Amino acid sequence: xxxxxxxxxxxxxxxxxxxxxxxxxxxxxxxxxxxxxxxxxxxxxxxxxxxxxxxxxxxxxxxxxxxxxxxxxxxxxxxxxxxxxxxxxxxxxxxxxxxxxxxxxxxxxxxxxxxxxxxxxxxxxxxxxxxxxxxxxxxxxxxxxxxxxxxxxxxxxxxxxxxxxxxxxxxxxxxxxxxxxxxxxxxxxxxxxxxxxxxxxxxxxxxxxxxxxxxxxxxxxxxxxxxxxxxxxxxxxxxxxxxxxxxxxxxxxxxxxxxxxxxxxxxxxxxxxxxxxxxxxxxxxxxxxxxxxxxxxxxxxxxxxxxxxxxxxxxxxxxxxxxxxxxxxxxxxxxxxxxxxxxxxxxxxxxxxxxxxxxxxxxxxxxxxxxxxxxxxxxxxxxxxxxxxxxxxxxxxxxxxxxxxxxxxxxxxxxxxxxxxxxxxxxxxxxxxxxx
Amino acid sequence: xxxxxxxxxxxxxxxxxxxxxxxxxxxxxxxxxxxxxxxxxxxxxxxxxxxxxxxxxxxxxxxxxxxxxxxxxxxxxxxxxxxxxxxxxxxxxxxxxxxxxxxxxxxxxxxxxxxxxxxxxxxxxxxxxxxxxxxxxxxxxxxxxxxxxxxxxxxxxxxxxxxxxxxxxxxxxxxxxxxxxxxxxxxxxxxxxxxxxxxxxxxxxxxxxxxxxxxxxxxxxxxxxxxxxxxxxxxxxxxxxxxxxxxxxxxxxxxxxxxxxxxxxxxxxxxxxxxxxxxxxxxxxxxxxxxxxxxxxxxxxxxxxxxxxxxxxxxxxxxxxxxxxxxxxxxxxxxxxxxxxxxxxxxxxxxxxxxxxxxxxxxxxxxxxxxxxxxxxxxxxxxx
Numbered sequence: 001x002x003x004x005x006x007x008x009x010x011x012x013x014x015x016x017x018x019x020x021x022x023x024x025x026x027x028x029x030x031x032x033x034x035x036x037x038x039x040x041x042x043x044x045x046x047x048x049x050x051x052x053x054x055x056x057x058x059x060x061x062x063x064x065x066x067x068x069x070x071x072x073x074x075x076x077x078x079x080x081x082x083x084x085x086x087x088x089x090x091x092x093x094x095x096x097x098x099x100x101x102x103x104x105x106x107x108x109x110x111x112x113x114x115x116x117x118x119x120x121x122x123x124x125x126x127x128x129x130x131x132x133x134x135x136x137x138x139x140x141x142x143x144x145x146x147x148x149x150x151x152x153x154x155x156x157x158x159x160x161x162x163x164x165x166x167x168x169x170x171x172x173x174x175x176x177x178x179x180x181x182x183x184x185x186x187x188x189x190x191x192x193x194x195x196x197x198x199x200x201x202x203x204x205x206x207x208x209x210x211x212x213x214x215x216x217x218x219x220x221x222x223x224x225x226x227x228x229x230x231x232x233x234x235x236x237x238x239x240x241x242x243x244x245x246x247x248x249x250x251x252x253x254x255x256x257x258x259x260x261x262x263x264x265x266x267x268x269x270x271x272x273x274x275x276x277x278x279x280x281x282x283x284x285x286x287x288x289x290x291x292x293x294x295x296x297x298x299x300x301x302x303x304x305x306x307x308x309x310x311x312x313x314x315x316x317x318x319x320x321x322x323x324x325x326x327x328x329x330x331x332x333x334x335x336x337x338x339x340x341x342x343x344x345x346x347x348x349x350x351x352x353x354x355x356x357x358x359x360x361x362x363x364x365x366x367x368x369x370x371x372x373x374x375x376x377x378x379x380x381x382x383x384x385x386x387x388x389x390x391x392x393x394x395x396x397x398x399x400x401x402x403x404x405x406x407x408x409x410x411x412x413x414x415x416x417x418x419x420x421x422x423x424x425x426x427x428x429x430x431x432x433x434x435x436x
Numbered sequence: 437x438x439x440x441x442x443x444x445x446x447x448x449x450x451x452x453x454x455x456x457x458x459x460x461x462x463x464x465x466x467x468x469x470x471x472x473x474x475x476x477x478x479x480x481x482x483x484x485x486x487x488x489x490x491x492x493x494x495x496x497x498x499x500x501x502x503x504x505x506x507x508x509x510x511x512x513x514x515x516x517x518x519x520x521x522x523x524x525x526x527x528x529x530x531x532x533x534x535x536x537x538x539x540x541x542x543x544x545x546x547x548x549x550x551x552x553x554x555x556x557x558x559x560x561x562x563x564x565x566x567x568x569x570x571x572x573x574x575x576x577x578x579x580x581x582x583x584x585x586x587x588x589x590x591x592x593x594x595x596x597x598x599x600x601x602x603x604x605x606x607x608x609x610x611x612x613x614x615x616x617x618x619x620x621x622x623x624x625x626x627x628x629x630x631x632x633x634x635x636x637x638x639x640x641x642x643x644x645x646x647x648x649x650x651x652x653x654x655x656x657x658x659x660x661x662x663x664x665x666x667x668x669x670x671x672x673x674x675x676x677x678x679x680x681x682x683x684x685x686x687x688x689x690x691x692x693x694x695x696x697x698x699x700x701x702x703x704x705x706x707x708x709x710x711x712x713x714x715x716x717x718x719x720x721x722x723x724x725x726x727x728x729x730x731x732x733x734x735x736x737x738x739x740x741x742x743x744x745x746x747x748x749x750x751x752x753x754x755x756x757x758x759x760x761x762x763x764x765x766x767x768x769x770x771x772x773x774x775x776x777x778x779x780x781x782x783x784x785x786x787x788x789x790x791x792x793x794x795x796x797x798x799x800x801x802x803x804x805x806x807x808x809x810x811x812x813x814x815x816x817x818x819x820x
Binding site for chain 2 (some may be wrong): 004208326338373397
């Protein structure tokens, strides 16, 4: 523990045992999938198929027109049925492309594979752009964007930490495809033009560490190293992981200190794209939490509705009103009021918890939030500024740097929704910035 | 078909304010129990009962004040009392009082501590001053002569302040003081008359360690408070040329004397750490504790008061909002500023050392302190 700073992280019981020993269930929708036609706010979708068209797994469905365009590929084979508006995990209803699933499930190559041993960096970057791969860590940022400028990059960090409680999807996925994982890492290593690659894995998963180490050895991959990291939250956050592995700090983006961070799952997608010409079609998703009868990992096509998956794996323990349905893990995931949402490309878990809340008490200024904030903010002071409605102070106290990891609320002994207070400050500041 | 909505995160630790206060209460009661046992054993049942009666008087006053407050604000009485943790204030206040004080003085002091010190600011979490310190200051200011017919000898802290000006300079002077309070062992174990709970230095340190492990108090505050007092008095001992005591050099026993008397350990563990009245940011807490230490020594040596600790806490409480707004940036962005502030507190502490060392004369002659001969009501000579 440092003198002037608190621990800046906290061990949280992982509850990984609910799902990490059971086999992954492969599920298919009975009738339809709903592909979200959504790639971040302010994105226009340019649809390439029309109603009645037959599509295969890997058929290009749409292009997006936004600052960072990403193409969409079909995750199933079947017939396009049109467009419908459904609830979406971005909290607003969005347009979804309805595809009726057929029996055959034909596969077509989404694009031509590329021999990454021979290709040069520019070709590879263009290939990643066309593959439509987005980061699997949760934010869903297009992967190619991180690799556009690599002159100052000297280290690539692969994030296989999975620090959110309950989630084991990344763990399962890498355990199942270690070869693809290491290939993907080597491709990213070449894209980033770095010698050093560090793979962060929690020390509570020694089996995963061994599997990856063996695979690296088998491939004689140079410069790739697995590093154990402690079982604390938010170790999978970019800033905390870089601090742990490299003892570096940065201001806004990891690139400032010469680091690119990518999720483990992203590496597997990259390998499949380069070697097989496959676009992302299916996804490992953890369905866990005390609100589910049989928590498990599932492998489902993108666009499968959450209610259908939960029905197929055994349903809820009680009626919906007393449960919380969270898209993602319990710390950073958002509660959804409807289970009609579908599995989107960057979603790696659905957590169902019982809805009981501890009563909030007066803040006694214990400073726990200040000591645990991974960014080093002072949430209690930001909350005070919110109370005073003092936007200048909110800005000075760094509210905009908050990553909303939720740790301040977790550690608060008075059970105050501290994170929500900081979020209020962020909203106030964003409104103010818009007005200008 | 609607699920419950909740803002993220949807997970909270089991750690709660109730648990923190429970641990703190247990810690305080352990020390209080030791005190009661000591008074029963060393001074007789009347003294032991007196300690218990004082605590009961204070607790009842606290609950009555809070119940009236709840009634006036039309809140549920039970929830106000269980959520404001007034009993902690009560226990601390009683433990700071001498055994000879009358119950009615304790009742008035408790009223001030709870009503003026806390409730008028809005209750638990909003008070500016440590409420127990407010109550104790009221006793100092208004009830210095009010005592029962229970008499003890003069408290060693009082003697140290009044007879030795906090600076026994020779082996003989120290020996006459130590003979009076039962030697170093007596100072460490607390088996001498003083404030009810303040004297049990070793026990309080053990309880403090337990509270630190249980995440009830921040280790930085007691460590830096007691550490800074040690350093300041260490420098004073060297500058004054305080003589060794049976081979123990002056720069070692003199700081130890300061730490073991006058309730600084009690204050550093139980009062300065009160989160409500201390800064929230760790760097601010270090600055806060160091300044409090400098004030404690300054008040002791220049103000010649036994209770430097109490006033230093109250004074530093007023600076808490200022320290917080000075250290308001994201912590990683203000490391340099924090170090500069801490360095300034260090310089301030050294200034206290030099000032005290150059102006206070050490007392070299041994004094004849007959334990049995002194039947002066302790509250009187506490303000001498």
